[in-house]
Amino acid sequence: MESSLAFICLWICFFVYASTSNGCSEIPVVENAEVAISSKKKHYSDGDTLDYNCGHGYTSLIKIIYKCSNNEWIKLRGEKCSRKRCETPEDIPNGRYTIDSGRNFVFGTTIKYICNDGYQIMSRFDTRTCRDGGWDNQLPACEEVSCERKTAEGNIRVEGLPDHPEDLIQYGHRLKFSCVGHGLILRGPKEITCQSNGEWSSAFPKCVEVTCEGEQLINVDILTGHPGIVSPYKPGHVLVFRCTDVNRKMQGQRIIECLSNGEWDHPYPKCEATEITCEGEQLINVDILTGHPGIVSPYKPGHVLVFRCTDVNLKMQGQRIIECLSNGEWDHPYPKCEESSCEVPRDQHVSRTYNHFRGDMKLGTKQYYYCESGYEKMAEEATCTEDGWTPKPLCAKSSCEVPRDQHVYSPDSYFRGDMKLGTKQYYYCESGYEKMADEATCTREGWTPKPLCAKSSCEVPRDQHVSSPGHYFREDTKLGTKLYYYCESGYEKMAEEATCTEDGWTPKPLCAKSGCKVPRDQHVSRTYNYFREDMKLGSKQYYTCESGYEKMAEEATCTREGWTPKPLCAMMTVSAKCGPPPQVNNSDTVEMTKKEYNTREKVEYRCFNKYTLDQQHPFTKYLTCQQGQWRGNIKCLKPCTLTRELMAERGIGLAYVNQRKMFAKHNDHITFVCLRGKVSVGITDFRTKCNDGEMTLPECVQQ
Numbered sequence: 001m002e003s004s005l006a007f008i009c010l011w012i013c014f015f016v017y018a019s020t021s022n023g024c025s026e027i028p029v030v031e032n033a034e035v036a037i038s039s040k041k042k043h044y045s046d047g048d049t050l051d052y053n054c055g056h057g058y059t060s061l062i063k064i065i066y067k068c069s070n071n072e073w074i075k076l077r078g079e080k081c082s083r084k085r086c087e088t089p090e091d092i093p094n095g096r097y098t099i100d101s102g103r104n105f106v107f108g109t110t111i112k113y114i115c116n117d118g119y120q121i122m123s124r125f126d127t128r129t130c131r132d133g134g135w136d137n138q139l140p141a142c143e144e145v146s147c148e149r150k151t152a153e154g155n156i157r158v159e160g161l162p163d164h165p166e167d168l169i170q171y172g173h174r175l176k177f178s179c180v181g182h183g184l185i186l187r188g189p190k191e192i193t194c195q196s197n198g199e200w201s202s203a204f205p206k207c208v209e210v211t212c213e214g215e216q217l218i219n220v221d222i223l224t225g226h227p228g229i230v231s232p233y234k235p236g237h238v239l240v241f242r243c244t245d246v247n248r249k250m251q252g253q254r255i256i257e258c259l260s261n262g263e264w265d266h267p268y269p270k271c272e273a274t275e276i277t278c279e280g281e282q283l284i285n286v287d288i289l290t291g292h293p294g295i296v297s298p299y300k301p302g303h304v305l306v307f308r309c310t311d312v313n314l315k316m317q318g319q320r321i322i323e324c325l326s327n328g329e330w331d332h333p334y335p336k337c338e339e340s341s342c343e344v345p346r347d348q349h350v351s352r353t354y355n356h357f358r359g360d361m362k363l364g365t366k367q368y369y370y371c372e373s374g375y376e377k378m379a380e381e382a383t384c385t386e387d388g389w390t391p392k393p394l395c396a397k398s399s400c401e402v403p404r405d406q407h408v409y410s411p412d413s414y415f416r417g418d419m420k421l422g423t424k425q426y427y428y429c430e431s432g433y434e435k436m437a438d439e440a441t442c443t444r445e446g447w448t449p450k451p452l453c454a455k456s457s458c459e460v461p462r463d464q465h466v467s468s469p470g471h472y473f474r475e476d477t478k479l480g481t482k483l484y485y486y487c488e489s490g491y492e493k494m495a496e497e498a499t500c501t502e503d504g505w506t507p508k509p510l511c512a513k514s515g516c517k518v519p520r521d522q523h524v525s526r527t528y529n530y531f532r533e534d535m536k537l538g539s540k541q542y543y544t545c546e547s548g549y550e551k552m553a554e555e556a557t558c559t560r561e562g563w564t565p566k567p568l569c570a571m572m573t574v575s576a577k578c579g580p581p582p583q584v585n586n587s588d589t590v591e592m593t594k595k596e597y598n599t600r601e602k603v604e605y606r607c608f609n610k611y612t613l614d615q616q617h618p619f620t621k622y623l624t625c626q627q628g629q630w631r632g633n634i635k636c637l638k639p640c641t642l643t644r645e646l647m648a649e650r651g652i653g654l655a656y657v658n659q660r661k662m663f664a665k666h667n668d669h670i671t672f673v674c675l676r677g678k679v680s681v682g683i684t685d686f687r688t689k690c691n692d693g694e695m696t697l698p699e700c701v702q703q
Contacts, residue, residue, distance in 0.1 A: 024048070024068035032058040032081040044068045054081035057107035057132050083107040086130035094119045095142040097128075105130055115142035117196050118171035145171040147194035151667055154615065155180045156207045165669065165687075169194055179207035183234075183542065185262050210235055212258035218270035219244050226525045227544045230601055235260045236529045236544060242326075243271035250327045276301055278324035284336035285310050301326045309337035313363070342384035349375045349395040357382075357389075371395035397421075400442035407433040407453040415440075415447075429453035455479075458500035465491040465511040473498075473505075487511035490536070515539075516558035523549040523569040531556075545569035550600070578625035586611045586636035597625040607636035612666040637666035638693030651678045651700035655686065664690040674700035 023045040027035060036051040044050075045068065052064035064078030083106035089097055095115040102109030110129045115121055123140035146168035152158050159176040162169060173194040179186055188205025195201055211232040222229045223242040233239070237258040243250055252269030259265055278299040288295045289308040299305070303324040309316050318335030325331055342365070344357045351370040361367065365384040371377050375395040382389045400423070402415045409428040419425065423442040429435050433453040440447045458481070460473040467486040477483070482497040491511035498505045516539070518531045525544045535541065539558040545551050549569035556563045580593045581603040590604040597603070602622040607613045613621055614635040623632040641663045647653055655671035664670050671687045674680055678700035686698050 024071055024073050028066050028073045028075075030064055030081070033060075033064060046070065049076070052078070057084055058082060059084050084130075084132065086135055089128065089135065090139055092139060092142060094144075095121075095140075100127060102130070107132065113140045113142075118145050119143060120145050120196075120198060144168065145194070145196060145198045147171075147173070147198055147200055150200075150204055151665065152177070152204055153613065154207050155184055156186075156205070166671065171196055171198075177205050181207075183210050184208065185210045210260065210262045212237065212262055212264050215264075215268040217268065219248055219273075220250070220269055220271050224547060226547050227549075228547055230598060232602065233258045234544065235262075236526045238526075241269050245271070245273070248272055249274045249276040254327060276326065276328045278303065278328055278330050281330075281334040283334065285314055286316070286335055286337050299324045301328075307335050311337070313340070314338060315340040340386065342389050345382070345389050345394055348389070348393050369394065374398060396444045397446070400447050403440070403447050403452055406447070406451050427452065432456060454502045455504070458505050461498070461505045461510055464505070464509050485510065490514055516563050519556070519563045519568055522563070522567050543568065578628055578630055581623055581630055584623075584634045584636070586638070587613075587634060599625055599628075601625045605634050610639040610663060610665055611636040612639075613637075639666065640664045640668075640670075640690035640693055640695040642670070646697070647672075648675075650697055651675050651702075652686075652698055664695065666690055666692055670695070672698055674698075677703060679703050 023043055025044075027044075027050065030052050032055045033052040034055060036053050039049065039051045041048065048068045050066040050073070052066070054060050054064075058081040060079050060081050062078045064081075065076045066073045067076050068074075086105045086107075086109070088105060089111055091097070092113060095113055097111045097113045100110040100112040105111075107130050110127055112127050113121065114126075119142040121140050122143045123138065125137045126140050128135045128137045128139075149161070149165070149169055157178045157180050159178075160174055171194050174191055176191050177186060177188075178190070184207040186205050187208050189202045190205070192204070193201045209232070211234055214231050214233065220241045221244055223240045225240065226238045229239065235258050238255060239257075240255050241250070242254075248271035250269050250271050253266040254269060256264050256266045256268070275298070277297070278301075280297050280299065286307045287310055289306045291306065292304045295305065301324050304321060305323075306321050307316070308320075314337035316335050316337050319332040320335060322330045322332045322334070339360075340363045341360050342357075342363075344353050344359050346353055349372045350356070351372045353369075356367055356369045361384050363384055363386065366381045367384075368380070369377070369382050372395065374397060376398040378391040378394060378396055382391075382394050399418050399420055400415075401417050402411050404411055407430045408414070409430050411427070414425055414427045419442050421442055421444065424439045425442075426438070427435070427440055430453065432455060434456040436449040436452060436454055440449075440452050456479065457475070458473075458477045458479070459475055460469050462469055465488045466472070467488050469485070472483050472485045477500050479500050479502065481500045483500075484496070485493070485498050487493050488511065492514050494507040494510060494512055498507075498510050515534055515536045516531075518527050518533055520527055523546045524530070525546045527543075530541050530543045535558050537558050540555045541558075542554070543551070543556055546569065549571055552565040552568060552570055556565075556568050577599070578597040578601075580595060581589060581597075584605055587605045587607045590606050593603065602624050604622055605613075606621070613619075614637050615621060619633045619635045621634065623630045623634065625631075651674060652672040653675055655673045667690065669687050669689050673686060680686070680698055680700050682699060688695050688697065
């Protein structure tokens with residue numbers, strides 16, 4: 001039995017060996033290729049062939065074939081399988097492509113399309129990949145970038161918007177902003193630019209009332225203010241601070257003012273926990289005579305020092321008594337004493353002053369001197385006194401000049417330039433002038449009387465705003481004449497009649513501008529900030545009142561009776577306070593609220609995002625506390641919202657591909673179009689406006 005099994009085993013082994021040795025066994029491996037199904041067999045004998053097909057995305061110029069010969073595979077023909085190549089990619093208008101991965105545009109290579117500045121990809125895909133059948137995806141398109149046309153809020157002027165509402169706002173387009181109206185300031189950028197991503201470089205600015213922001217109080221409180229201590233702080237508003245603890249020292253300015261640009265002239269001061277003292281200063285030829293409470297440091301607020309010169313011949317420069325203030329500063333610097341001296345008399349017609357005088361000559365010094373030609377000495381010597389050099393003047397004219405500018409007739413015929421003091425001279429006057437004396441006398445003040453000749457008549461007052469002066473006045477009107485007259489428009493008479501005098505027509509002027517003077521006695525705060533002396537009738541002017549007084553009108557008006565109303569400011573009466581401001585739908589207060597408000601205090605509100613504040617009468621952005629009640633009307637207008645389902649239901653879509661917003665603020669417009677294959681019914685205006693959350697949508701139906 002065992003011998004039979006062994007025989008069978010030997011027979012099987014011989015058969016297998018004979019089969020293998022007469023054919024090809026292991027199939028050759030070709031990279032990126034596989035054997036064609038038609039060539040696959042269980043056993044391969046001499047003469048059998050293998051056809052290879054390149055894998056997905058690969059190709060060979062010559063078909064790859066192997067043949068079994070003498071029990072081994074021999075390559076008959078063919079090359080390797082290489083990646084398939086796609087055509088050179090197409091360029092797109094206003095854009096370009098870059099290779100994202102791969103190379104030589106072969107199978108698997110991915111390219112990415114990029115738009116030029118000012119353009120953006122509007123297709124779903126911005127890449128294409130080389131596939132077995134060529135490039136996938138559609139060729140993308142670059143469309144011009146545009147920014148959303150927004151509506152500026154409030155009193156703001158926008159420059160640069162396209163003329164037509166449907167025109168696109170392109171990349172690089174700039175808008176400039178400015179405020180319309182008095183007392184407003186721009187909060188935000190003055191200029192914004194449409195960026196390459198279709199967004200504005202900044203949010204739209206707003207025009208707000210010019211006010212200065214309150215700052216953090218650090219160990220200080222507001223002692224007083226004009227017109228008050230509570231906000232809003234408008235230009236001209238003044239605040240006065242004090243430390244909350246007398247043992248603290250103030251750092252900064254005690255008094256600050258709100259400027260017209262909405263900034264304080266100095267930051268809020270703060271007080272530090274240090275003992276307040278005034279520093280002692282250098283004593284220059286002085287000593288401290290006495291002090292209260294003493295003469296030694298430390299010098300605390302209220303400390304007074306009294307000084308004296310160390311030599312009675314010295315003169316004190318500065319304040320003899322000074323006081324230490326609560327801010328740690330002296331009310332005046334330390335005085336100093338200097339030797340009294342006389343300056344060089346450069347303006348007294350002294351000849352060669354530098355030969356006789358020095359700037360440090362002491363009191364009591366006597367000095368010989370000479371006078372310039374045409375002048376004579378008033379004393380043998382000049383003396384240095386507390387009042388300077390005496391006598392005064394040191395040199396006086398020794399003669400009188402020819403009076404060429406006094407309307408004397410032919411003055412050179414009667415006068416010479418060397419005529420001595422006391423000389424008397426007969427003279428005549430020019431035509432139209434008369435003598436003021438029979439003779440002219442030479443004095444130290446020149447020829448007298450002054451003037452030698454005066455007008456004998458008055459000219460027509462052509463430069464005094466008299467209406468038609470030629471009708472009322474003549475060139476030869478005699479002195480003492482009185483004439484009735486009228487003034488030009490905008491001017492009023494200063495007297496019922498004009499009188500001809502030696503000085504011309506009086507009063508001077510005959511006609512004055514009609515207008516209002518600065519109201520200095522009406523408790524107006526800082527009148528010079530608001531009023532001028534030349535403000536005309538009908539002028540209107542904003543103003544504020546002093547602390548403890550309240551305005552009787554929003555503006556003062558210039559009338560013939562002066563500024564009205566009368567008075568501009570009246571004393572305040574005790575008024576009830578208001579509690580916290582109420583909640584207003586779809587809005588919130590701009591600043592943190594307080595528990596209590598005084599009469600006339602305002603609270604500003606702002607609407608939630610995408611809501612619009614209605615500022616048309618009777619609505620405003622403020623509520624005002626008045627005698628314990630909040631007064632005012634605030635309304636936030638709702639935006640309109642859209643859904644794709646609602647638009648699909650009505651057969652419409654957005655007119656512009658780049659118009660992605662699905663909402664519109666109050667007063668904004670959205671333009672629609674009918675979907676493909678549909679026509680409009682009813683409404684023909686496809687540009688609709690949002691009105692407080694409501695918008696009438698067009699409708700399109702199937703043709």
